[in-house]
Amino acid sequence: MPSSPVVWLRDGAEFPQIGMGTWKHNGEKASEAVYNGLKNGYRLIDGACDYGNEKECGEGLRRAIVHDIVTRDEVWVVSKLWNTFHRKEHVKEAVLRSLHDWGVSYFDLYYVHFPISLQYVSPDERYPPGWFVDGKSKVEHDPVPFRETWEALEALVDLGLIKHLGVSNMCSALLMDLMSYARIKPSVLQIEIHPYNVQERAVQYARSQGLEVTGYSSFGPLGFRELNMPKALHAQPLFTHPMITTLAEAHDATPAQIVLRWATQRGICVIPKSDTLQQMGENLASAKIKLTEEEMNAISGLNLGLRFNDPADDFEGCHIFS
Template sequence: MPSAPIVDLADGNKMPQVGLGLWKVENATCADTVYNAIKEGYRLFDGACDYGNEVEAGQGVARAIKEGIVKREDLFIISKLWNSFHDQDQVEPICKKQLADWGVDYFDLYYIHFPVSLEYVSPETRYPPGWFYDGDKEVRLGKASLESTWKAMEQLKKNGLAKSIGISNYNGALLMDLFTYAEILPATLQIEHHPYLVQQSLLDLCAQKGIKVVGYSSFGPQSFLDCNMKVAEDFQLLFHHDTITKIADKHNKTAAQVLLRWATQRGISVIPKSTTKSRLLENLDVCSFDLTEDDIKEISSLDRNFRFNNPLNYGIPVYNFA
């Protein structure tokens, strides 16, 4: 059974380098997906309020623990603070709700999902609240500063609700601003990362500060085609790109394994989604071979500095990547 290498975080905690991302995992299959992934050797699960499947993910965890496959401390469970709960007095209550949904007492890692504050929507009104205040088309920006939200995140760590805290979708300027007020630096930064969006300067900044990077959407446009994102159709699928398939054939690996190894060999953690046993095993076994330096350079040269996970690409008028 393959297992993921362990990454040492700056706060002293340890994180598997490869995990299972739960974005777009359907509610009907999520519990079984998590349970089966644990059976196949997965220990890191990357969830979020906005994915709307935390209850089901927790059911999969509970089943595995009940059957003695793992203990809670064997798992690395991640969730994220949604934009609607950035107000300082809302951070801890929503984190506790998410913990209850998962059926656990603490998160191993808890992120600020996006560096944007939206107006509060009560979980009793609609959950998860999504981007629109009215659930349809009205965006209402909130008043919480990123500094005040980070201070509330630090309190979660101090209170033991999250062992590590991190940020997601921040750029270099926001990171440098965070460095001016943070008492506790983020252990990780989660970003969109694939050969069409390398973000090397941001990776370098994180390395300078000892912040580990977690890449999502490792397969590029593939992740967004089923979101009906028209712009994704303008890009050649990386699974079929001549550069990727050539390198995959050379190493007798799949294109997906090459894309994940390109990330992990450069020190980046990955959270690919899959619901099939064969793909789960392939994705977990991506550190048992090495690409050459030329392979890595050739893949990195595909960079087009294009971000798919931009709200504007979904027709959402939020300009946080402008």
């Protein structure tokens, strides 16, 4: 059974370099994916409040533990703070709700999902809250300093509810500010990375500050084409790009494996979503491929600075990447 290589976080913890994403796994599919992923060697499950499936993911984890596939301390359970819970009085509420849904007593890694604060929506009214304060079309910001949110999270690390903190979708300027006051430094930066969005400078800065980097949406437009996003529909799918398919043939690999290995060979962690047992195995096995420096440079040369997950495209005033 293939297993993930590891990287080491700032405190020396071993962090799986290839984890399993859960975005867009819904209902029973989420539970089965987590169970089968753990059964087939994954040891990091990347979730979030906003995915709306943490209870089902937790069911898959519990089943794997009951069947003696894993013990709790062998699995990195990851979640994220949603935008509507940034005020200090709501941070613990959000973490406790996610812990309850997962059925665990602590998170191994907990990210701030976006450095965007939105008006609070009570979980009794709607959960997960989503982007719209009215549940329909109105985005309403809440001017909460990021420091307030971070200090509330640090307090939960002190309580043992979180082991490691991370930030997601954060540009280097915001990360620089956070590092100036954080008592507990972030361990991981999670950002969109694929051959169309290489993000070399962001990766270099994060590493200079002692953070490991996880790339999400490793397959570029693929996941966003399912959402009928115009930018994704107009982009050449990576799995049919002539350069990627040629390299896949040369290495007796799939295009997905080539794209993943390009990332992990850069030292970046990845969290691809797998829909089948075959994909799960192939994604883990990608770590065995060895790309040449010329091949790595050729893939990086596809960079367009093309970002698919940009709130400004859909939500007025959410210009975190501008």
